[in-house]
């Protein structure tokens with residue numbers, strides 16, 4: 001048996017591939033376009049594993065995806081591939097529409113053609129799992145209850161609007177064509193191999209480098225943080241037992257204001273790797289211009305996933321953030337290669353000889 005993941009060279013997809021190969025004997029094929037966010041160095045340790053295959057392709061490339069599906073005959077396709085950074089979507093929304101909307105459409109069409117031709121029981125057993133975000137629900141005030149699966153979609157950024165559009169396509173392909181789909185809507189992830197353009201890895205990298213720690217606006221925006229391997233276990237759970245056509249919210253019950261997150265990281269760094277001058281890392285905090293249209297608060301009610309599929313996160317924010325800071329201190333080469341752009345050479349080094 002084989003599963004295909006798209007976007008497996010990114011942060012969450014990469015962690016998912018590593019986790020999968022630790023826990024399963026089933027082959028996993030990773031299809032990734034290798035945009036700036038794709039980093040095969042993350043998967044260096046499994047590059048020679050016979051149960052792992054990497055294919056460089058765009059999810060929107062019908063011919064490439066059709067050929068891969070025919071060749072690998074997967075029992076499931078998990079779609080992690082996306083443009084994922086809100087700030088980039090504000091500066092240049094085009095790539096977000098192209099990959100998240102048009103790319104997902106093309107992928108759905110390839111998968112539908114493949115699935116329609118399957119014989120039973122493979123046809124009934126097949127799954128398409130779409131990895132999405134809590135940002136599709138919009139923003140919450142301090143008093144609002146967390147997002148449930150019943151919340152209406154009110155996306156506010158080009159990124160979240162493109163993800164919302166992709167969720168709607170996935171839903172429609174189930175209702176219209178019967179494609180066996182599952183969708184997960186997850187809160188903010190953090191952990192190893194997180195690209196240092198996002199808040200947590202950026203703050204760790206900048207702190208180490210003696211650079212400013214940029215806080216947008218007043219720093220009181222709230223995010224609900226989930227350690228990435230908990231997201232991976234939730235996806236595996238939904239893939240195994242999720243009800244077809246359903247959506248599942250995934251979250252860590254860890255609502256934190258951005259400023260509090262940054263203070264926590266600074267305190268851990270003060271302990272693990274104090275600044276040479278003995279001053280606290282909080283000295284590097286700098287308030288900068290706010291993100292346009294910045295959502296104030298996200299919070300996920302993950303009770304459906306717990307009630308129906310028995311999933312709960314294993315990490316608290318306190319345990320997860322400590323592990324994360326330690327990982328970045330132990331893996332400075334990975335971070336430095338990303339910061340310098342050297343990770344882009346990895347493909348050449350690894351696959352041409």
Ligand code: NAD
Pocket residue numbers: 006007008009010011012013014031032033034035036037038039057058059060079080081082083084085099103131132133134163185186187188189190195
């Ligand atoms: P990421 O940006 O780190 O990785 C995205 C990966 O997709 C990269 O490897 C990139 O090369 C690949 N990719 C981009 N366009 C592609 C295309 N057209 N064809 C094939 N591959 C392509 O993203 P991430 O943070 O790992 O997020 C993965 C998924 O999870 C996304 O769908 C995102 O919307 C969703 N999500 C992320 C978070 C989070 O906190 N990071 C939370 C909830 C949901």
Ligand code: DAU
Pocket residue numbers: 084085086087132133134135186187188189197198199200202214215216217219221222223258291298
């Ligand atoms: O909620 C899930 C989403 O979480 C995912 O769908 C996205 O793919 C993922 O990127 C993430 O989006 P956010 O915009 O919440 O993540 P980011 O790390 O960019 O920002 C987290 C918060 O920190 C947000 O309120 C903006 C703020 N921030 C971010 C950066 C990069 C700062 O204050 N300073 C910064 O430099």
